Amino acid sequence: MTADEWKIEHNRTKRSKTMSVSFKPVKPLFQTATSAVSRWFSYIGLGIGVLLLLCSIQMFVNIQQLLKGGSIRKDGYDFISITKTVTNETMGQFEKNLFNSEEIMELKTKPFISDVAPLEANQFQIELSAGGILPFRTNLFLESIENSFLDTVPSSFQWQPGQTTIPIIVSSDFLEIFNVFAPSYDLPQVSAETASGIPVLITCSGDAGREQTFSGRIVAFSDRINSVLVPKTFLDWANLTFKGQKSEHASRLYIKTKDANNTELLRFLDEKNYKINKDKTKFGRMKQIFQGIFSGLAVFGVMVIILALLLFSFYLQLVIARSRESLKLLLELGYSPGWLSSNVSRRFIPAYLIIVIVALALTQLMQWAFHHLVMYDRPELSTPINWTVILAAVILVGLSVITNYKLVRRLVFEN
Amino acid sequence: MQLRIQNLLPSFFKKESALESEIWRKDLSFEKGELIKIVAPSGKGKSSLMNFLYGMRNDYNGTISYDDHDLRRFDREQLARYRKDYISIVFQDLRLFPNQSVFDNIEIKRQLNPFHTSEKIREMTARLGIEDKLGVMSSQCSYGEQQRVAIIRALMQPFDFLLLDEPFSHLDEANAERAMKLMLHEARLRSATIVFADLERIDFYPYTKLFHL
Numbered sequence: 001m002t003a004d005e006w007k008i009e010h011n012r013t014k015r016s017k018t019m020s021v022s023f024k025p026v027k028p029l030f031q032t033a034t035s036a037v038s039r040w041f042s043y044i045g046l047g048i049g050v051l052l053l054l055c056s057i058q059m060f061v062n063i064q065q066l067l068k069g070g071s072i073r074k075d076g077y078d079f080i081s082i083t084k085t086v087t088n089e090t091m092g093q094f095e096k097n098l099f100n101s102e103e104i105m106e107l108k109t110k111p112f113i114s115d116v117a118p119l120e121a122n123q124f125q126i127e128l129s130a131g132g133i134l135p136f137r138t139n140l141f142l143e144s145i146e147n148s149f150l151d152t153v154p155s156s157f158q159w160q161p162g163q164t165t166i167p168i169i170v171s172s173d174f175l176e177i178f179n180v181f182a183p184s185y186d187l188p189q190v191s192a193e194t195a196s197g198i199p200v201l202i203t204c205s206g207d208a209g210r211e212q213t214f215s216g217r218i219v220a221f222s223d224r225i226n227s228v229l230v231p232k233t234f235l236d237w238a239n240l241t242f243k244g245q246k247s248e249h250a251s252r253l254y255i256k257t258k259d260a261n262n263t264e265l266l267r268f269l270d271e272k273n274y275k276i277n278k279d280k281t282k283f284g285r286m287k288q289i290f291q292g293i294f295s296g297l298a299v300f301g302v303m304v305i306i307l308a309l310l311l312f313s314f315y316l317q318l319v320i321a322r323s324r325e326s327l328k329l330l331l332e333l334g335y336s337p338g339w340l341s342s343n344v345s346r347r348f349i350p351a352y353l354i355i356v357i358v359a360l361a362l363t364q365l366m367q368w369a370f371h372h373l374v375m376y377d378r379p380e381l382s383t384p385i386n387w388t389v390i391l392a393a394v395i396l397v398g399l400s401v402i403t404n405y406k407l408v409r410r411l412v413f414e415n
Numbered sequence: 416m417q418l419r420i421q422n423l424l425p426s427f428f429k430k431e432s433a434l435e436s437e438i439w440r441k442d443l444s445f446e447k448g449e450l451i452k453i454v455a456p457s458g459k460g461k462s463s464l465m466n467f468l469y470g471m472r473n474d475y476n477g478t479i480s481y482d483d484h485d486l487r488r489f490d491r492e493q494l495a496r497y498r499k500d501y502i503s504i505v506f507q508d509l510r511l512f513p514n515q516s517v518f519d520n521i522e523i524k525r526q527l528n529p530f531h532t533s534e535k536i537r538e539m540t541a542r543l544g545i546e547d548k549l550g551v552m553s554s555q556c557s558y559g560e561q562q563r564v565a566i567i568r569a570l571m572q573p574f575d576f577l578l579l580d581e582p583f584s585h586l587d588e589a590n591a592e593r594a595m596k597l598m599l600h601e602a603r604l605r606s607a608t609i610v611f612a613d614l615e616r617i618d619f620y621p622y623t624k625l626f627h628l
Contacts, residue, residue, distance in 0.1 A: 028519075333527065334496075335499075336496070
């Protein structure tokens with residue numbers, strides 16, 4: 001290679017590497033005025049789809065936040081309690097109104113029931129008083145259930161023989177009821193925190209005049225179980241100690257199921273004449289229904305987006321088809337198909353960005369209106385849109401850009 | 416760069432029809448700086464040969480290689496790189512963008528891998544007598560003017576091989592000679608080879624090798 005040749009070669013490679021090719025002179029070759037209508041249609045379609053999806057996600061999050069405390073679901077399961085319906089015929093016949101071990105086993109074998117636990121009751125007399133703090137004394141019942149069926153199990157909810165303090169979990173409904181009737185008995189209304197601090201005296205009395213007083217302390221309130229619950233170890237011990245027998249029958253059973261509205265489950269319970277505590281499932285169901293509606297809307301939004309992207313792909317095919325001759329000539333002149341693909345598709349990135357930003361802004365406006373005008377600034381909700389909505393918007397921009405690039409590349413390489 | 420043709424024959428040609436050819440089914444190589452003239456009457460495959468050499472068609476038997484790289488094995492990007500950096504062409508059918516101005520038609524090629532500045536476009540168009548057409552859409556130019564645009568466009572890039580497929584078919588002799596001089600000058604600047612296919616010999620092309628197709 002001579003010095004001149006080297007110089008030419010050097011200049012060539014240097015220029016090839018450093019010169020950036022401008023899309024400006026190439027751009028007019030891809031502009032076709034008649035396809036503008038289909039372009040705008042696809043932009044609008046894409047905008048509607050994105051808006052639907054983002055709003056659905058935001059509403060989904062809102063519902064999660066609004067109904068956070070009311071769910072009877074835990075780890076994907078519903079917990080419902082069942083009792084036997086007491087009729088005039090079965091009145092007074094314990095064995096007919098209580099669940100025996102065969103019936104519990106039968107329930108356990110059903111595929112739509114994940115687990116069953118009996119709510120065992122005391123077999124002896126119990127009296128509760130608030131000691132010297134409140135002039136309050138009442139007969140009481142105690143029940144126990146396996147810990148896995150409880151919604152809140154504090155670490156202090158344990159009992160061992162010899163222990164004089166019994167941890168208690170009380171239905172939050174009971175506290176509410178107490179606060180309703182307390183004023184009429186000249187008793188002070190108490191908050192959940194105060195109630196937890198009040199030491200109560202539990203006196204157990206059984207056969208042969210046996211009696212023992214324990215101190216009880218409320219360690220938690222349960223939204224799920226309407227009862228006064230003590231650790232199973234205590235109740236088993238107390239039933240043996242004061243009555244001489246373990247609890248063999250249960251008046252209430254708790255069922256752990258994937259879906260409390262399962263038709264097979266409901267049909268089976270009807271057949272057996274078992275009664276469900278429906279109240280506790282209502283809140284969870286409502287949440288599920290709302291979430292279902294917004295999931296459906298989100299799916300619809302995704303479908304609209306797919307349709308819009310399809311429409312956009314038709315538009316692109318039209319553009320490429322109309323510019324086919326120019327594209328072919330550009331490739332013949334030495335334009336890289338990869339460079340052309342990325343530059344043609346890059347032209348649409350601002351449009352995608354604007355669409356998603358406008359949709360995000362409208363979602364924010366919707367959230368503001370929902371929070372202020374519909375929900376009257378409820379503290380569970382927040383006015384700014386949730387981060388998942390922003391993440392979804394970013395993912396949508398990415399997806400649109402990638403699908404667009406792939407499509408253009410395929411169309412360019414077909415030439 | 417070296418161009419080598421081995422046993423080349425269009426797949427639509429019969430072997431017997433290539434018996435008298437000095438190109439088809441021969442083993443030839445062209446080095447940088449040569450001036451090749453290929454003469455043939457219509458229908459003998461001049462444009463096919465140019466299209467084969469430029470990698471636009473693959474319907475041939477045999478091998479075409481640049482520096483021992485088989486042209487048929489080039490992928491789309493490699494081919495684009497060769498067309499941008501090493502091989503330039505003046506198509507017989509000109510192939511301009513009809514709705515672009517003369518300047519834009521040339522600039523589109525120039526900016527791809529600029530061997531010249533855009534000022535050179537004015538200089539060359541002035542030299543070939545079409546300077547006043549720079550802002551005119553190429554579809555509004557005469558064939559002769561378009562042919563000169565196509566020639567200038569081919570000279571905007573670096574190249575080792577300049578392929579000319581009947582480049583003067585629409586030009587009078589004086590304009591053809593001016594264009595030829597310009598191309599010879601540009602080829603010399605790059606120490607490049609010109610492969611010039613035409614119906615007949617022309618006096619103002621000082622070829623170093625002559626082939627009958």
